[in-house]
Amino acid sequence: MLLTKYYNADTLYLKEYNVKQRIGQPEILKEINRTHVLDIIKRERVVSRAQLARITSLSRATISLLVDKLLTIGVVEEIGRGESSGGRPPVLLKFIPDSAFAMGAHMYDSDWSMVVTNLDAVVRRSITLHIEQNSPRGAIDTLKRGIEILTSEFSGKMLLPAIGLGTPGLVDIHTGTIKSAVDVGWAEVPVKKILEEETGLKTFVANRSKVGALAELWYGAREGIKDLIYISIGTGIAAGIIHQGKLYIGTNSSAGELGHVTIIPDGPLCPCGNRGCLQQLVSEQAIATRARQLLRENSRSRLHKLAGNHPEMITVYHVLKAADEGDELALSILDESAEYLGIAVANLVNLFNPELIVLGGPVGQSSRILTDKLAEKVRLRAMAYPLSAVQIVTSSLGSYSGAIGASVLVLQQANRLIFQ
Amino acid sequence: MLLTKYYNADTLYLKEYNVKQRIGQPEILKEINRTHVLDIIKRERVVSRAQLARITSLSRATISLLVDKLLTIGVVEEIGRGESSGGRPPVLLKFIPDSAFAMGAHMYDSDWSMVVTNLDAVVRRSITLHIEQNSPRGAIDTLKRGIEILTSEFSGKMLLPAIGLGTPGLVDIHTGTIKSAVDVGWAEVPVKKILEEETGLKTFVANRSKVGALAELWYGAREGIKDLIYISIGTGIAAGIIHQGKLYIGTNSSAGELGHVTIIPDGPLCPCGNRGCLQQLVSEQAIATRARQLLRENSRSRLHKLAGNHPEMITVYHVLKAADEGDELALSILDESAEYLGIAVANLVNLFNPELIVLGGPVGQSSRILTDKLAEKVRLRAMAYPLSAVQIVTSSLGSYSGAIGASVLVLQQANRLIFQ
DNA sequence: TCTATTTGTTTATGCTATTGACAAAGTATT
């Protein structure tokens, strides 16, 4: 059964048995490319059919057929002729990001932040609704109110009757169930099932850090990045991992629990049972506690005034602000946090070898100083080779990043829907 | 552009524009399944065409066509009729693992261990060749000698004119270049290029831990596992990560550098520049050094005798043997190692959420005691939810695991070659 | 014995992508 090499215009034949059949890379690439024609148009923004044929290695005839469909649907438009390169000038096709929209919602601090984004994951409408009653029922009812508002405004313009959700806690992505959310005290809430039954909308659910990572992949990070890690720092710490353009889920969909990585083997006890978890050292609570403790020893810091002379009222945001204003004490607190965080992030660099690490979440996105200090600490600990590939930045997506990422859960289905 | 749901025999139609086109899951599943018919036959070992049709949701007609090809090639054979379930009895198809073979080689301690495996990654022939001259040239010449021996023995029975290599150091998987191998003192060796030019064999290269992980995925671990981490413990420590049945590579193909994860933030300095790396605490060297140190304080241990009363000659293997025999000192050394390793592995569980963790490499595969102690330590540190999904075991593949995994680099191409 | 069920193959059909031919619309050369 030797499959002898027998090249013929980039194809291999099973020679010995004379089974005439194409094998090898090129065909597979075409396979992949065909389903991703829209991705290419989206990336290039303006392309001609001939260009698409070259990029995908599909024939011009095939591209014409595919483009016809996209024109009918309205995802692309012809915008006149381009420059000739010695022959007939090409007809330019332009991607129309506002030809369809997707809905996403993110729950945080007993609020739903909801957005409608276009095909580029750019926000076109956003609302925030307060959840009056802290219960799964209360949250879902509030969400349904928001869905009604947004669907009525974008009636007929949605890509799909669907919604993406970012929720707190451990979420089983496949069943769309919140397994446990310590922050709000919920467990075993089958969000997907409930919402699909009550609204008829196809529902996609993932947790905060995972949707955050998707938001960065689609809209935040620079073009072409396929391996990134988004770190959400708030009341907890978690990472969303993207590998080759796809979410890294794990067996239980619980991959990326960065907050419970061990930093100090015999450190403080964590509710998770471990000692010295990152989350016990760096989080909204931990940083505030550390600030109060240090302020007792040194009350000359600006922090004192920022917190209205009530040291017990200090929050992490006072610390971040004081650091921005150059306060020594605040800077030293951030330095310590960056040190701990640096150990965890250097481990991520060594283990995952990402192209980009994005700091987000309420705390992470609020301070470039923290990011800069972190990058410095990571440089001291990570291995040279993976380190050379990675860049560490602050998220630029703001507070709607969760909802944007949630809408990406829907946008991801676009290709699959428009073609195939 | 609302794509209204409009179910019809598991297909969706773009209603509004009346583009009659199948979309949604089922078609995509078929797509995937079609290229994986061989995988299913391999998994089931004995199946009928009708069964295959049900599993893949392809039509019986299509399955017949695909099976015909496999019969021609010889990968499956008809082995008579099965039991009737109230109708015509099925013709049973049997997977023939020895219908083709693949070659793999693994370099370790200035030896090439080489194997020829069948389609199940079961070793059918193995040889070990000593590399006389420690240089890329010397290693490749020795390898070529081995290739000649094996190809002549299996002439005409190989799946492909190809070879898989497991090498030390950091390897760029895409170009097949050893970027740097500290153990042997090499850098920038384009192994793939050299070997392809000099032998005409298509060459696939990966490092020790990555091929080890592939070996476990294909041959070692129990059926159906798609998310596993293989940890190779020897002179260094590294992890090979499999996610959804595929190697996790990273941007630089340097993912999985577990040896340089920080365990003790202010621990001993590592040549990599970091402090308290796992590799400084648990490795052949580190364990032996620790044993010598402890033996100076307590010379009653069996270890003393095992090392021929020369404490300075103690190796990690003496320690493992003494522990097997119940020696207190050796057990306490392993306990300490397991403690360090446990921190790293608990982090892996929290970050990657794997189904299985396999301990391998010269040290890792030699001791069930170490594995058991490790599992115990991990249970104390990892989060309950991901922990519930994971199992920690010792590799059962023995010293040829590297070469087996290397041959898997070739076997992975089988489907792509036989179909498509 | 007869009917229902299951399996595997054959035939006609539909869909997708391709090739090759060709028209359209430019540039370059004489």
Place this chain on the structure above:
DNA sequence: AATACTTTGTCAATAGCATAAACAAATAGA
């Protein structure tokens, strides 16, 4: 200005894959 050469996009004919429908083969069960 006329001609040759390029490049682009479309059309028609064709190949290949998968399917449905029909059918034959082989059984279980009444």
